[in-house]
Amino acid sequence: MIRRLCVIGVGLIGGSLALALRRAGYCGQIVGAGRHAETLERARDLGVIDGYDLDFAQAVGGADMVVLAVPMRAMATVLASIHDHLAPETILTDVGSAKGAVIEAAGAVFGDLPSAFVPGHPVAGTENSGVEAAFPELFQGRRVILTPTPASSPVAIAAVRKMWMAAGATVEEMDAVSHDRILAATSHLPHVVAFALVHALSQMEAESEVLRYAAGGFRDFTRIASSDPVMWRDICLTNAPAILDALDQFQAGLDELIQAISAGDGARIETMFREAKHTRDAFRY
Ligand code: NAP
Numbered sequence: 001m002i003r004r005l006c007v008i009g010v011g012l013i014g015g016s017l018a019l020a021l022r023r024a025g026y027c028g029q030i031v032g033a034g035r036h037a038e039t040l041e042r043a044r045d046l047g048v049i050d051g052y053d054l055d056f057a058q059a060v061g062g063a064d065m066v067v068l069a070v071p072m073r074a075m076a077t078v079l080a081s082i083h084d085h086l087a088p089e090t091i092l093t094d095v096g097s098a099k100g101a102v103i104e105a106a107g108a109v110f111g112d113l114p115s116a117f118v119p120g121h122p123v124a125g126t127e128n129s130g131v132e133a134a135f136p137e138l139f140q141g142r143r144v145i146l147t148p149t150p151a152s153s154p155v156a157i158a159a160v161r162k163m164w165m166a167a168g169a170t171v172e173e174m175d176a177v178s179h180d181r182i183l184a185a186t187s188h189l190p191h192v193v194a195f196a197l198v199h200a201l202s203q204m205e206a207e208s209e210v211l212r213y214a215a216g217g218f219r220d221f222t223r224i225a226s227s228d229p230v231m232w233r234d235i236c237l238t239n240a241p242a243i244l245d246a247l248d249q250f251q252a253g254l255d256e257l258i259q260a261i262s263a264g265d266g267a268r269i270e271t272m273f274r275e276a277k278h279t280r281d282a283f284r285y
Contacts, residue, residue: 002021006031010032011131016139019048020166021163021166026163029051032048032049033052033055039130042131042132065090067095068093079106090116093163099179117149121183124138141170145179146160147174194221194222
């Protein structure tokens, strides 16, 4: 049980975690922190947090667990503003979508990584942002990947693991490099491709005419292009090498398909589509 939880960044992920832990009876008091009083007042009105502080240093005072749930490129600034104010026993974790960059930011701020720091990433989300989009079931049956550093203590890892389990998630551990490579392929690449596809369509001459005829396939494939541009800009910038590797592989596949279509090579096209269908049909969410 967490006596006092501090969530910095009470949006979709931070807000959903707070709601899930409250519902599970796993938390005493929940304090929010962020840039804007309006966001935090809304969070309080919605029953997501009990109170808030715009001063991050004060917000973490007395907390036994601090969760950073801000966009990737805000992590370093937030870490810098709290690092002198964290009690040694306060456990610190984050929900950032790329782990190497958060660990690097923590290293730059703390020098030696603290034993109470356990980076994490819930592999769950929606295309919506902000506290209004938060809901307590978001993590139910979903995976959370922890990427402990060599300094992370077993006690801190266990506490973060238990928190996510109380929120309904199953928890796995992985090293940060593997996490960033795998998530670049399975999450970051599909988002980048969806954004690129919709952007390309929006640049076409008769865009309104083109989109008038868009139907289920367009809707299903492009839902994630409605995701928050700032969040995805930050993910691209903070996991660039792994995303570029994934894009290279995707581009090779696209080139192969272009060649097959240009050559009228129906057998090659069908084989590629069959292999893709087989993989997709076997996928269980
Ligand atoms: P979100 O709904 O936009 O929430 C972000 C929160 O951070 C908001 O409360 C925002 O409030 C606050 N914030 C924004 N910039 C800030 C800054 N510079 N300093 C302090 N607070 C700031 O975003 P989210 O979807 O919850 O994503 C949060 C984190 O979770 C990101 O690191 C993302 O990579 C990760 N994540 C997202 C998903 C997903 O599918 N959405 C899944 C897994 C992990 P104000 O704007 O009022 O400041």
